Amino acid sequence: MLARQGVTLKPAIHPIPSSTRATSFPPNLDQPPQDLMAPFQQISSQSCTRAQLQYRNDGTLVVPVIRIFEPPSPTCTPQALFPHAARRTRQWPRFIRQSNDSDFLIFTDGACLNNGQSDPAAGWGFVFRAPAPNHLEIGMQYGRLENRGPSGEAHAQTSNRAELRAVIAALHFRAWYGEGWTRLVIATDSEYVTKGATEWVHVWGGNGWRTSTGTAVKNRDLWEELLGEVLGHQNRGLHISFWRIPRVLNGEADRIAKRGAEKAPVKDFETIFGVLC
Numbered sequence: 001m002l003a004r005q006g007v008t009l010k011p012a013i014h015p016i017p018s019s020t021r022a023t024s025f026p027p028n029l030d031q032p033p034q035d036l037m038a039p040f041q042q043i044s045s046q047s048c049t050r051a052q053l054q055y056r057n058d059g060t061l062v063v064p065v066i067r068i069f070e071p072p073s074p075t076c077t078p079q080a081l082f083p084h085a086a087r088r089t090r091q092w093p094r095f096i097r098q099s100n101d102s103d104f105l106i107f108t109d110g111a112c113l114n115n116g117q118s119d120p121a122a123g124w125g126f127v128f129r130a131p132a133p134n135h136l137e138i139g140m141q142y143g144r145l146e147n148r149g150p151s152g153e154a155h156a157q158t159s160n161r162a163e164l165r166a167v168i169a170a171l172h173f174r175a176w177y178g179e180g181w182t183r184l185v186i187a188t189d190s191e192y193v194t195k196g197a198t199e200w201v202h203v204w205g206g207n208g209w210r211t212s213t214g215t216a217v218k219n220r221d222l223w224e225e226l227l228g229e230v231l232g233h234q235n236r237g238l239h240i241s242f243w244r245i246p247r248v249l250n251g252e253a254d255r256i257a258k259r260g261a262e263k264a265p266v267k268d269f270e271t272i273f274g275v276l277c
Helices: 159-173 191-206 220-234 247-261
Strands: 002-004 007-009 041-044 054-056 094-096 103-113 121-127 140-144 183-188 239-244 271-274
Touching: 103 159, 103 247, 121 159, 121 247, 140 159, 140 247, 140 271, 159 183, 159 191, 159 220, 159 247, 159 271, 183 191, 183 247, 191 220, 191 239, 220 239
Parallel strands: 103 183, 183 239
Antiparallel strands: 002 007, 007 054, 041 271, 094 103, 103 121, 121 140
């Protein structure tokens, strides 16, 4: 590790699997061949994004700047501002901003069945492109919240952890900066995620992961993972913004997050990489 101006710098490690670097696809993006449909992902139990975070010598965190997305009007919807479209310069269709085709959007959500009870089951989901007519799940990913976080420590299944996990999964799914975007907008109906990432984390990081009342911050492992993902993209020119949207506009992500919660339990934290998507 290197020390400079009172800041301890840890090496940036953000490996990109070779399977995501070179892909080919037929011209009709809505009709991928059947032999390429399953799987559209690779799963790894390794996670190293937190290694990119910088801590000062006093133990406080150097928090990356993450901004709220401000729509032109409070009545604007993500569906109107970011319609599903394809661009000649990019291989896959995305939710692309009409007024700036360097910006794109991903919907995320988390769900927890029996939240706060003795047998909770949480799941996460995100949607990064509209489904193809014959392949309804091609543009989405979902899964069960793992019993252990990225640090290997066991945690209870909660809706807040599921919401964070959805964003982490979306950010890690692909090397989005490699597609040429300059901004990724995360659309979520979670106040916990939106305010946490853009406001509260500055207090927590400056207090050594303590809240303003001195209590330990919950879900620190996932917050560090999320911030590491954001920093990894920002270091490569892709800035991350958060947009809190009404739940009614996040229906598809909510639906698949609930499906994720219905899946079998998963013991250890898994990293999912997108392939051919």
